[in-house]
Amino acid sequence: MYRFLLTPRWWGINVFAVLAIPVCLFMGSWQLGRFETRVDSHRDQQTQADQARTADAAPLRDLLPVSTETSGRQATAAGRYDAGHQLLVPDRDLDGREGFYVLSLLRTDGGKALPVVRGWLPGDARSRTDTAKVPAPPSGEVTVTGALQASESPSSKGVRTSGGVPDGQLGVISAASLVNLVPYEVYDAWITVSKASGPLTAVPPAAAPNSGLDLKAFQNLGYTGEWFVFAGFVLFMWFRLFRREAEAARDLALGITPEEPGSPDGSGGPDDARQKRSPAEAA
Structure with missing residues (x-):
């Protein structure tokens, strides 16, 4: 009764199912692994952030390049602020309020400059009234301590x-x-000071890139469900086709032929219609 499984059509169906189901399960497991990795990374980042707040500050050169382990660590750097290249970073919110960052470039003894976010101010960076409150950077040799951050990207x-x-x-905020904008080299990193002066408010450090439970993490979880659903759908469709073919084969074995198109009882063909006409109708 199941000889139909040996037909070329069913060979194609079986091969497709045998290949598609493992692929769907593998992709679903891979996406689930990606989600679990992000969860573990988020947990580690939280632990590292707690440790960074209590750890002693380290020299900047010992923490570069920035990684998930060093992001958020307290770093120290010495040098002089370049008062001629102070920049404002507009459209930065803090505690639900709109404002902007005040960024100054610290010329270190090594020659490179370190971008330093000295703090945040409420208002519009395009308004002269709001920008008039921006304090000038300290003059002379200074030592800056703040949380180390990786360079931003447009998607940060x-x-x-x-x-x-x-x-x-x-x-x-990036070296690129x-x-x-400046005539000297810039570190591929920046720091946000721990204690802001004057009217500035210190900017809290951000989590390292790709280390939190962001939208991408939950996309991985959604893709996991989709791949497992695809695997179940392939199995369901194979079983449905198999059952239909098996029922048709069983009916043929019992001598039950498929109904002809037309009426529900199998009649309705032209010959049947002529036989059912009365003699008067036939005349």
């Missing part, structure tokens, strides 16, 4: 890149964004 959390920014402002 909190970054708004709609349209350009005017002179004196910076949309993305600063390369054409």
Whole structure:
């Protein structure tokens, strides 16, 4: 009764099912593993953030390049602020309020400059009234302590890149964004000071990239469910086709032929219609 399984059509169906189901299960397991990795990374990041808040500050050179282990660590750097290249980073929210960062470049003894977010101010970076409150950076040799951060990208959390920014402002805090604005090299990192002075409010450090439970993590979880659903759908469709073929084969074995198109009882063909006409209708 199941000889139909040996037909070329069913060979194709079986091969497709045998290949598709393991592939769907593998992809679902891989996406689940990605989600679990992000959960573990988020947990580790929380632990590291707690440790970073209590750990002693380390020299900047000992923490570079920035990684998930060093992001958020307290770093120290000595040098002089470049008062001629102070920049404002617009459209940065803090505690639900709109404002902007005040960024100064610290010229270190090594020659490179370190971007330092000295703090946050409420208001609009394009308003002269709001920017008039920005304090000048300290003069002379200073030692800065703050949380180490990786360079931002246009997709980083909190970054708004709609349209350009005017002179004196910076949309993305990164060495790539600063390369054409200053005449010296810049570290591929930045720090946000722990204690802000004057009217500035200290900016809390952000989590390291790809280490939190962001939208991508929950996308991985959603893809996991989709792949497992695909595997179940393939199995369901195979079983449905198999049952239909098996029922048809069983009916043929019992001498039950499929109904002809037409009426539900199998009649309705032209010959049947002529036989059912009365003699008067036939005349």
